[in-house]
Amino acid sequence: MASKFVTSERDGAVLTVSIARPDRLNALTPAVFEQLTAAIDEGLAAGVRALVLSGEGRFFCSGADIRSDGEGYFGLPQDLGELIDAHYNPFTRKLMDLPIPVITAINGPAVGAGLSIALAGDVSIMAKSGFALLAFVNIGLVPDAGATWLAARAVGRTRAMELALLGEQMSAEEAVRIGLVTRVAEDDKVLEEAQAIAHRLAKGPARAIGMIRKQVNEALDMDFDEVLDRERDNQRILGRTEDFREALTAFGQKRRPNFKGR
Structure with a gap:
């Protein structure tokens, strides 16, 4: 896919998409969101079964770009809510609603909305030299792009509150220790x-993996009885799939199952 700010590469059933603005520390603009979305949609249409998100250069993503990207977008507009509605929230929702697993390769610092994207990964791998930073308070704003929900659900209210209120860098080691990244x-x-994890997941039972992804995310806002019902309903569906029958056959034959995603 021809793109100015994003690169995408497909290796079998795995799609790797990277923000490619290293000169701007991979800062986010409407054009970046549009090109990320287009790259992911193209991969889904081609049948990919796992997505890796990363960045080029020394940063994963530095958050919103307050300068012009040369494409008619001049930093942050006066109405930030309109910008979020048009670009940030649709992309975050897209990541969370994907039917395939998302692995974030956090190759460097993840800041602001860049951290939101990093935390949307089902598995998140951060470089030792990287750090996490909810920088919003430092410029008089609140966390956005889902950062409030993602951080609080990952590490709990008190640690998320500390991250958001103090606006301090957190090392990769500490981020793993408290469960912010994996x-x-x-x-x-x-x-x-x-990519190794993505290839492993791409070989798995695609329908089950998609349902697991959705089920875990939904469970965070359900009570226990609702979760039990959702597990039952999903199990009823998956119990009739070809992948489940293949798994039973493979177990009996003492071999690895060959999942087809059906």
Whole structure:
């Protein structure tokens, strides 16, 4: 896909999409969101079964770009709510609603809305030299692009409140220790490890993986009885799939199942 601010590469059933504005520390503009969306849609149409999100250069993403991107967008408009409605929220919702797993290869610092994107990963791998920063308070704003929900659900109210109110950098090691991200890797191994996990998931039972993704996210806002009912309903559907029958057959034959996503 021809794109100015995003690169995409498909390796079998795995799509790797990277923000490609290293000169701007991969800062976000409407054009970046549009091109990220287009790259993901193109991959889905081609049948990819796992997505890796990363950035080029030394940053994963520095958050919103307050300068012009050369495409007619001049930094942040006066009505930030309109900008969020038009670009930030649709992209965050898209990531959370995808039927395929998302792995974020956090190759460097993840700041502001860039951290929101990083935390949307089902598995998130951060470079040892990277850091997480909810920088919004430092410029008189509140967390956006889902950062409030994602951070609070990951680490709890008190740690999320500290991150949001103090606006301080958190090291990769600390981010893993408190559960903000899932893994730390050497800087030059982040993308490799993320892609290895993506390939593993791409070989799995696609319908079950999609349902697991949705089920876990929904469980965060359900009571226990609602979760039990949702698990039952999803299990009823998956119990009739070809992948489940293949898994039973493979178990009996003492071999690995060959999942088809059906």
